[in-house]
Amino acid sequence: MLSIFPNATQEQLPYDIEVLQARMSEILLTGIPELDQIITYLLAEPGKMLRPRLVYLAASLYPSDHDIVQDAAVAIELIHLASLVHDDVIDGSALRRGRDSLNSLWGSKASVLVGDYLFATAFRLINQHNIPAILETVTRTIQTMCSGEIQQLSSTFNLNLSLSDYLQRIYCKTACLFECCCRVGALASSMPSQQRDSLEKYGASLGIAYQIIDDVLDFLSTTKYLGKPAGSDLLEGNITLPVIYGLQDENCQKDLKEILNQPVNLAGQLDRVTQILQRCGAFEKSIQLADAYLADARASLKSLPEAGRRSLCSLSQALSSDYLQRMTSLSVLDGFAYQFYEPEPV
Amino acid sequence: MLSIFPNATQEQLPYDIEVLQARMSEILLTGIPELDQIITYLLAEPGKMLRPRLVYLAASLYPSDHDIVQDAAVAIELIHLASLVHDDVIDGSALRRGRDSLNSLWGSKASVLVGDYLFATAFRLINQHNIPAILETVTRTIQTMCSGEIQQLSSTFNLNLSLSDYLQRIYCKTACLFECCCRVGALASSMPSQQRDSLEKYGASLGIAYQIIDDVLDFLSTTKYLGKPAGSDLLEGNITLPVIYGLQDENCQKDLKEILNQPVNLAGQLDRVTQILQRCGAFEKSIQLADAYLADARASLKSLPEAGRRSLCSLSQALSSDYLQRMTSLSVLDGFAYQFYEPEPV
Numbered sequence: 001m002l003s004i005f006p007n008a009t010q011e012q013l014p015y016d017i018e019v020l021q022a023r024m025s026e027i028l029l030t031g032i033p034e035l036d037q038i039i040t041y042l043l044a045e046p047g048k049m050l051r052p053r054l055v056y057l058a059a060s061l062y063p064s065d066h067d068i069v070q071d072a073a074v075a076i077e078l079i080h081l082a083s084l085v086h087d088d089v090i091d092g093s094a095l096r097r098g099r100d101s102l103n104s105l106w107g108s109k110a111s112v113l114v115g116d117y118l119f120a121t122a123f124r125l126i127n128q129h130n131i132p133a134i135l136e137t138v139t140r141t142i143q144t145m146c147s148g149e150i151q152q153l154s155s156t157f158n159l160n161l162s163l164s165d166y167l168q169r170i171y172c173k174t175a176c177l178f179e180c181c182c183r184v185g186a187l188a189s190s191m192p193s194q195q196r197d198s199l200e201k202y203g204a205s206l207g208i209a210y211q212i213i214d215d216v217l218d219f220l221s222t223t224k225y226l227g228k229p230a231g232s233d234l235l236e237g238n239i240t241l242p243v244i245y246g247l248q249d250e251n252c253q254k255d256l257k258e259i260l261n262q263p264v265n266l267a268g269q270l271d272r273v274t275q276i277l278q279r280c281g282a283f284e285k286s287i288q289l290a291d292a293y294l295a296d297a298r299a300s301l302k303s304l305p306e307a308g309r310r311s312l313c314s315l316s317q318a319l320s321s322d323y324l325q326r327m328t329s330l331s332v333l334d335g336f337a338y339q340f341y342e343p344e345p346v
Numbered sequence: 347m348l349s350i351f352p353n354a355t356q357e358q359l360p361y362d363i364e365v366l367q368a369r370m371s372e373i374l375l376t377g378i379p380e381l382d383q384i385i386t387y388l389l390a391e392p393g394k395m396l397r398p399r400l401v402y403l404a405a406s407l408y409p410s411d412h413d414i415v416q417d418a419a420v421a422i423e424l425i426h427l428a429s430l431v432h433d434d435v436i437d438g439s440a441l442r443r444g445r446d447s448l449n450s451l452w453g454s455k456a457s458v459l460v461g462d463y464l465f466a467t468a469f470r471l472i473n474q475h476n477i478p479a480i481l482e483t484v485t486r487t488i489q490t491m492c493s494g495e496i497q498q499l500s501s502t503f504n505l506n507l508s509l510s511d512y513l514q515r516i517y518c519k520t521a522c523l524f525e526c527c528c529r530v531g532a533l534a535s536s537m538p539s540q541q542r543d544s545l546e547k548y549g550a551s552l553g554i555a556y557q558i559i560d561d562v563l564d565f566l567s568t569t570k571y572l573g574k575p576a577g578s579d580l581l582e583g584n585i586t587l588p589v590i591y592g593l594q595d596e597n598c599q600k601d602l603k604e605i606l607n608q609p610v611n612l613a614g615q616l617d618r619v620t621q622i623l624q625r626c627g628a629f630e631k632s633i634q635l636a637d638a639y640l641a642d643a644r645a646s647l648k649s650l651p652e653a654g655r656r657s658l659c660s661l662s663q664a665l666s667s668d669y670l671q672r673m674t675s676l677s678v679l680d681g682f683a684y685q686f687y688e689p690e691p692v
Contacts, residue, residue: 030489035496086462090455109436110499112458116432116465117492123469124485130478139470143376146463150381153456 015056015073021046023074027125028118038106038114042081045097051076051181054206057315058185058199061308068129068188075122076181079138082118083145085111090149091236134187141180148172156237157263159247166244167208174214175207198300199312205297206316212290213319215240216283219274231270237263241289243273245282252280294319361402361419367392369420373471374464384452384460388427391443397422397527400552403661404531404545407654414475414534421468422527425484428464429491431457436495437582480533487526494518502583503609505593512590513554520560521553544646545658551643552662558636559665561586562629565620577616583609587635589619591628598626640666 021043028039052073059069087093088101089108095101103111119142126135152169155161182203186196218233219242233240243260246252255276259269266273277283294316301309367389374385398419405415433439434447435454441447449457465488472481498515501507528549532542564579565588579586589606592598601622605615612619623629640662647655 030493032493032497034500035493038496083462086458090458107499108454110496112432112436112461113492113496113499115458115462116429117489117496119462119465120485120488120492124482124489127473127478127481127485132473132476135473135481136470139466139473142466143463143470146459146466147376147378147381150384150456150459150463151378153453153459154380 015052015070017046017049020049020052020070020074020077023070024078027074027121028078035114035117038102038110041105042085042102042114045099047097049077050210051080051177053315054178054181054203055185055188057308057311058182058203059189060185060311061195061199061305062186062189062191064185064189068131069185071125071129072134072184072188075125075138076177076184078118078122078125079142080177082115082122083142085118086115089115091232093232131187134184137180137183137187141176144172144176148176152238155239157260158239159257159260161239161244163241163244166239166241170208170211170215171204174211175204178207178210179203195304198303201300202297202312202316205293205300206319209290209293209297209316209319212241212286212293216242216286216290219277220283231274234270234273235266241286242277242282245285246277246280249280249282252276252282361398361416363392363395366395366398366416366420366423369416370424373420373467374424381460381463384448384456387451388431388448388460391445393443395423396556397426397523399661400524400527400549401531401534403654403657404528404537404549405535406531406657407541407545407651408532408535408537410531410535414477415531417471417475418480418530418534421471421484422523422530424464424468424471425488426523428461428468429488431464432461435461437578439578477533480530483526483529483533487522490518490522494522498584501585503606504585505603505606507585507590509587509590512585512587516554516557516561517550520557521550524553524556525549541650544649547646548643548658548662551639551646552665555636555639555643555662555665558587558632558639562588562632562636565623566629577620580616580619581612587632588623588628591631592623592626595626595628598622598628637666 024043025039028043029036030039055073055076056069059072084096085102088096089103089111092103093101094104101111102114106114123135123139126138148169149172151172155165179200180203182199183196186199191199215233218230218240221230234243243256246256256273259266259273259276297316298313301312304312370389371385374389375382376385401419401422402415405418430442431448434442435449435457438449439447440450447457448460452460469481469485472484494515495518498519501511525546526549528545529542532545537545561579564576564586567576580589589602592602602619605612605619605622643662644659647658650658
């Protein structure tokens with residue numbers, strides 16, 4: 001399974017992953033064998049747990065109630081899981097986190113229902129702590145995620161997708177949930193509202209960077225690292241940043257359009273697309289933009305208390321450096337000499 | 347479109363249907379054309395609005411805040427809509443409420459997302475009024491609905507389904523949401539908790555009766571009245587009450603098992619199944635059980651204030667008498683002479 005943070009060991013995490021896992025089992029398992037079997041499978045591969053980590057970090061800057069933070073982190077992970085389960089139904093994906101997807105094992109019927117069950121359980125858990133502002137944030141975020149994805153459905157293979165359309169789309173797909181994690185963590189603590197706004201900006205920028213990197217990796221990585229087949233985005237008609245840059249490049253756009261205008265033959269041409277994008281520097285440009293967003297994320301932290309700021313800053317640095325390491329280990333970018341911005345002193 | 351309450355005119359309803367429709371549009375429309383187009387289609391055929399009606403009736407027995415009741419009713423209707431949209435994806439149904447289903451017009455991807463959007467919007471709306479007990483009730487109910495439906499998936503064409511399995515299943519499928527409507531209406535008012543329990547029992551019994559009638563109509567009605575093809579339940583392997591009674595009957599079980607053990611040929615044999623069930627009185631027995639639940643529902647109302655009790659009682663009477671009328675008009679039960687229980691004086 002892909003980990004963008006291969007160096008993040010348990011010691012560095014702001015929570016005990018096993019405690020979170022246990023809490024998830026506790027609230028999800030029902031005693032109904034048909035459902036419990038699916039839930040147990042789902043929880044057996046915890047993934048990166050990046051969103052709970054953000055909630056914890058965001059809550060750590062000011063005093064907070066441990067139980068509220070834990071349940072908020074769990075609830076957001078459940079919402080993330082629900083959206084992955086439904087995404088796999090939507091995309092007909094057979095693999096998730098390097099294993100068979102729920103829909104390939106139990107069919108799309110059960111998967112739709114399990115997703116709904118996860119959503120309801122997440123809302124119920126948040127509601128138990130009676131902080132309406134947290135539930136408001138989370139429900140509004142899901143509305144944004146769904147409406148963004150519905151919008152995207154009608155723009156498959158849209159070769160005229162602009163950079164700003166793309167950024168708006170990945171905000172809805174990924175960044176708004178990162179932003180939500182930060183806001184929820186802040187709301188679970190006594191952080192003043194002005195600082196909360198800064199922290200939300202951090203989350204949104206981090207999320208944009210994260211999704212850009214994910215979109216680059218979708219071309220450059222392998223099934224083994226991705227946990228799903230490489231190139232799936234493009235095969236589904238999802239035009240991502242490297243392709244947008246490729247289509248902007250005068251030397252590449254003709255070759256690229258020729259291939260992309262015939263989606264039916266695309267599967268056999270994926271390597272060729274990657275070569276074209278490499279030739280015109282589309283991956284480097286994408287990484288530069290991701291890095292600019294990471295710098296933005298760090299800049300948003302300036303007004304926050306120093307202790308927590310440092311952990312949040314490290315998270316954004318880890319995203320850069322671990323990614324670079326991954327790229328190097330894959331050896332896909334021969335002669336790739338781009339230097340990430342040095343993080344500003346915090 | 348089927349209305350089990352053909353005589354229920356706007357004047358008799360405890361709310362203005364157009365006001366509820368307007369409120370739904372207000373909270374669902376986003377300005378995103380791709381989503382708004384689907385929402386507008388969805389809202390154009392409001393259905394029976396039975397669940398909002400129950401919320402209003404339940405809230406009418408004691409003083410309540412009009413805005414809270416309205417939004418609770420709207421939220422529950424949205425949850426009902428979300429579950430219908432997801433059900434149609436799950437069952438691959440092409441028709442809903444006599445029109446093309448969302449999935450047949452916009453595909454299952456958009457339908458899954460629209461369902462999620464409806465759920466999130468419903469929770470957000472309830473949360474705005476800050477009554478955690480209402481949100482607790484609603485989220486717990488959705489958990490029950492989903493887990494029940496997941497359980498059902500593994501029992502298709504299970505000819506050993508017992509009566510109590512069936513009742514448990516239709517509780518999860520339908521009755522728990524009726525029960526939830528009653529509890530939510532009660533929570534939105536100042537009703538004492540003991541009376542709230544009675545009202546919930548009324549809702550659960552009414553819901554069981556409603557689903558039994560729906561299951562009988564699935565055999566005896568027509569596409570025109572049902573808004574979907576007759577016999578769909580059995581074709582999907584969903585064993586309902588008439589079939590359970592048929593399988594219990596010594597004279598019918600052999601013929602019935604012969605057909606049901608070969609589901610692949612079932613579509614051409616639906617009329618024959620209906621004839622067999624008619625022969626052994628399975629429909630009459632089903633209706634008798636529905637009627638017993640309606641009597642139970644009315645009995646649960648005894649401790650409630652008289653004014654509101656009358657409307658709730660009328661609702662259960664309407665369910666009996668309008669159903670009988672529908673059966674007669676369909677002329678499917680020649681010589682069907684079953685008399686519904688006369689409602690006890692309220």
